[in-house]
Amino acid sequence: MVVTTNERKIFVIDFDSTVTQVEGLDELAAIALKGQADGAEVVKKIKALTDAGMSGEISFSEALKSRIELLKANKSHIEILIDFLKTKISDSFLRNKSFLKEYNADIYIVSSGFKEFILPITQSLGLKDENVYANTFTFDKEGNITGVDQSNVLAQTGGKIKLMESLKFEGHVSVIGDGYTDFEIKKAGFADRFYAFTENVERPKVVAEADFAIKSLDEFLFYNQLPRGQSYPKSLIKVLLLENVHQAAVEAFESQGFDVEFHKGAMDEDELIEKIKDVSIIGIRSKTNLTKKVLENADKLMAIGAFCIGTNQIDLKTATQKGIAVFNAPYSNTRSVVELAIGEMIMLIRKIFPKSEAMHKGIWDKSAINSFEVRGKKLGMIGYGHIGTQLSVIGEALGMEIYFYDIVDKMPIGNAKKCKTMQEVFETADVVSLHIDGRKENTNLIGAKEFAQMKDGVIFMNLARGPVVNIPDLVAAIKSGKIEGAGIDVFPEEPKTNSDPFVSELMGLSNVILSPHIGGSTEEAQQGIGTYVPERLLEYINNGSTTGSVNCPEVQLPLLQDSHRILHIHRNVPGIMAKLNNIFAKHHINITGQYLKTNETVGYVIVDIQKAYSREFVQEIKAIEETIKFRMLF
Numbered sequence: 001m002v003v004t005t006n007e008r009k010i011f012v013i014d015f016d017s018t019v020t021q022v023e024g025l026d027e028l029a030a031i032a033l034k035g036q037a038d039g040a041e042v043v044k045k046i047k048a049l050t051d052a053g054m055s056g057e058i059s060f061s062e063a064l065k066s067r068i069e070l071l072k073a074n075k076s077h078i079e080i081l082i083d084f085l086k087t088k089i090s091d092s093f094l095r096n097k098s099f100l101k102e103y104n105a106d107i108y109i110v111s112s113g114f115k116e117f118i119l120p121i122t123q124s125l126g127l128k129d130e131n132v133y134a135n136t137f138t139f140d141k142e143g144n145i146t147g148v149d150q151s152n153v154l155a156q157t158g159g160k161i162k163l164m165e166s167l168k169f170e171g172h173v174s175v176i177g178d179g180y181t182d183f184e185i186k187k188a189g190f191a192d193r194f195y196a197f198t199e200n201v202e203r204p205k206v207v208a209e210a211d212f213a214i215k216s217l218d219e220f221l222f223y224n225q226l227p228r229g230q231s232y233p234k235s236l237i238k239v240l241l242l243e244n245v246h247q248a249a250v251e252a253f254e255s256q257g258f259d260v261e262f263h264k265g266a267m268d269e270d271e272l273i274e275k276i277k278d279v280s281i282i283g284i285r286s287k288t289n290l291t292k293k294v295l296e297n298a299d300k301l302m303a304i305g306a307f308c309i310g311t312n313q314i315d316l317k318t319a320t321q322k323g324i325a326v327f328n329a330p331y332s333n334t335r336s337v338v339e340l341a342i343g344e345m346i347m348l349i350r351k352i353f354p355k356s357e358a359m360h361k362g363i364w365d366k367s368a369i370n371s372f373e374v375r376g377k378k379l380g381m382i383g384y385g386h387i388g389t390q391l392s393v394i395g396e397a398l399g400m401e402i403y404f405y406d407i408v409d410k411m412p413i414g415n416a417k418k419c420k421t422m423q424e425v426f427e428t429a430d431v432v433s434l435h436i437d438g439r440k441e442n443t444n445l446i447g448a449k450e451f452a453q454m455k456d457g458v459i460f461m462n463l464a465r466g467p468v469v470n471i472p473d474l475v476a477a478i479k480s481g482k483i484e485g486a487g488i489d490v491f492p493e494e495p496k497t498n499s500d501p502f503v504s505e506l507m508g509l510s511n512v513i514l515s516p517h518i519g520g521s522t523e524e525a526q527q528g529i530g531t532y533v534p535e536r537l538l539e540y541i542n543n544g545s546t547t548g549s550v551n552c553p554e555v556q557l558p559l560l561q562d563s564h565r566i567l568h569i570h571r572n573v574p575g576i577m578a579k580l581n582n583i584f585a586k587h588h589i590n591i592t593g594q595y596l597k598t599n600e601t602v603g604y605v606i607v608d609i610q611k612a613y614s615r616e617f618v619q620e621i622k623a624i625e626e627t628i629k630f631r632m633l634f
């Protein structure tokens, strides 16, 4: 819906809830009435009147008059309000200050608000005082607000229409606002288009009347092909966040204007296949399976954020082939897993859970039989990565001997001993703990044969991935007494949400600690992940950097300055760079920077170019046969 016109473009913009996130008069009331006994009640009444006036339920002049009567404010309150409003300028207006300044001759603020607090804000955005049309207060000698200058047409019902009539604009007039009175300008024939601005407040009655509903000023500038801070409006980019990822993630995307949808639970394949079609960024944890079938339907998807360590729930091969960059959080929850493993190990070796259960039933069983210290015991680990190595350090600090096996040759930390086989670990350890990843080859890695190799009375823990252990074999080993105690945090089948039931053969077994996949679920870990993953995703979306990507060639790019940046993901075949460079040469494109990284499947080339370029140039790059994904940043 790109709008093109050769006429002079005139922009008429509302102020309250459009330029700023809030209604100035409501906020003035809150400031003036703060601390007064019935203050909250009066503020509520004023807000209700604002809403009724804005949505057209009561006449504007009636709403304004009633509000001013309720408001007991003076000049000092207005000063406080101005400082507050400066912190509440709509994000998309702040992002597009350069447009506001460059086009200030054609931008008019038409507001039923008050110049006393509007002008300081519009001045800070580079707008012209003489283009601001708004009401003014009347004051008594003490500086108390007594009313509204009634000679101003904007104080009257239909004031905006009367004002527009008198302004006699010649050109293509666009009105941007959140209120019904803004729509009425178009309805009365004084504007060509009305854009309902919903960044701060969405009034269904107003949206229903609008030519276009826009979630940000970026969208307006995009549709009208005007200079803007975002090459593609972020409010048109859908971010789907599942599995209750930390609110820090929601805030990170929302503060940049993305269209964020948040769900507490995971989604199954069928649901995702539908949902993913218009999603550009998805954030998941361990329970959402991004299968080949799901990804094949994800034509808009640019990036996946795994808000966890494991990425086995994602079909990485398909993601790579489709040029979808995958990021995870490789460190943030490792300490939490380690602490749970230590806690469980001590609880299991002391048989605290059966004793606690008995106590709850009134049984007092004070005895040392079969209760041990961990000091001096042998802790055996399968997998010696970020978690395994940390557990190694803390286990050793508790006085344990550490043994580990890893398929990769890993340097032992402290006095840990590297074993040549898993069997060696099993034959040695008093406590066996798994810290391997969930790659396919690890499915059923531990079963009857492996349990048989373990010492009698071993403590066994799996805080890694459910499918790695054969559950019926584990149950048999526990029931036979081979395993004295087990701590299991992960399961082959896990409920998708907290409302779904948990079912397992492990239920009801004594000295088995079951926990709902919470090894990494601490406030600290989730906060850390909730910040780390969006940072990686935003760096990729905003700048093109793929630092920390688990499947894309890693490139750390400088910030884009005074150039356009072309991001091109292609199939990694010989000759592709020549094809690209030929197009640059043919169109006389001046390159200011070029970066290339490849892996065995894809190549990622980034080219910074001077700002002049033609549409044909872009089309030709997109048309290269090997192109998988193409983006351009301004």
Ligand SMILES: NC(=O)C1=CN([C@@H]2O[C@H](COP(=O)(O)OP(=O)(O)OC[C@H]3O[C@@H](n4cnc5c(N)ncnc54)[C@H](O)[C@@H]3O)[C@@H](O)[C@H]2O)C=CC1
Residues within 6 Å of the ligand: 309, 310, 330, 333, 334, 337, 382, 383, 384, 385, 386, 387, 388, 405, 406, 407, 408, 435, 436, 437, 438, 442, 445, 463, 464, 465, 489, 490, 517, 518, 519, 520, 521
């Ligand atoms: N319970 C929970 O909430 C959490 C579970 N995890 C799980 O823990 C796993 C490990 O995490 P990190 O240590 O951070 O990962 P990591 O990638 O640093 O370490 C995994 C290690 O396992 C080794 N490995 C893989 N397969 C193996 C095998 N068959 N035999 C021996 N070694 C093998 C790898 O070479 C690597 O050194 C994650 O992949 C994830 O599945 C991670 C965080 C939270």
Ligand SMILES: O=C(O)CCC(=O)C(=O)O
Residues within 6 Å of the ligand: 285, 286, 287, 307, 308, 309, 310, 311, 333, 517, 520, 521
């Ligand atoms: O917190 C989660 O949902 C998953 C944690 C986990 O297993 C991981 O980080 O790999």
